[in-house]
Amino acid sequence: xxxxxxxxxxxxMALLGMxxxxxVQDASAPDGLxxxxxxxxxxxxxPMAEQSRESGRAVLNYPEQPPVIPHNIRDYQVxxxxxxxLTCHSRENAVDAGAPMVSITHFMDRDKQVLAAVSPDRYFxxxxxxxxxxxxxxxxxxxxTVDEVLxxxxxxxxxxx
Numbered sequence: 001x002x003x004x005x006x007x008x009x010x011x012x013m014a015l016l017g018m019x020x021x022x023x024v025q026d027a028s029a030p031d032g033l034x035x036x037x038x039x040x041x042x043x044x045x046x047p048m049a050e051q052s053r054e055s056g057r058a059v060l061n062y063p064e065q066p067p068v069i070p071h072n073i074r075d076y077q078v079x080x081x082x083x084x085x086l087t088c089h090s091r092e093n094a095v096d097a098g099a100p101m102v103s104i105t106h107f108m109d110r111d112k113q114v115l116a117a118v119s120p121d122r123y124f125x126x127x128x129x130x131x132x133x134x135x136x137x138x139x140x141x142x143x144x145t146v147d148e149v150l151x152x153x154x155x156x157x158x159x160x161x
Contacts, residue, residue, distance in 0.1 A: 049135030
């Protein structure tokens with residue numbers, strides 16, 4: 001009789017655990033940046049943003065901002081043996097390619113010693129630089145450029161912008 005009670009209790013707890021696990025697994029997805037679905041569903045990803053139609057270099061919003069890449073880089077090889085970006089942006093090729101040369105800071109190691117070639121710390125370009133796309137912002141932004149902040153400060157102090 002005692003064994004029957006123990007087995008019944010264990011079976012009931014196992015059944016309860018499965019019911020609770022099913023409820024948690026099929027709970028609605030958290031309110032995030034992607035709509036709909038449950039935790040157990042795999043929804044298709046939204047389409048990738050297209051390359052921006054704007055040409056030329058974008059204005060930087062703050063000092064030391066890495067510029068965005070204004071052209072398509074699909075299938076560019078950037079690995080330990082090769083960096084396709086340096087085909088046009090290296091010191092040797094930039095003028096002939098009509099591309100901006102990589103910044104002098106890319107030729108410095110972490111101790112600010114100037115190197116003859118691009119530093120290994122700066123070799124993988126898309127660590128900092130991203131392609132410019134026509135993607136809509138996922139969230140609202142209240143970001144203001146340095147110029148906007150300075151202009152607002154001058155106006156508050158009664159000066160002219």
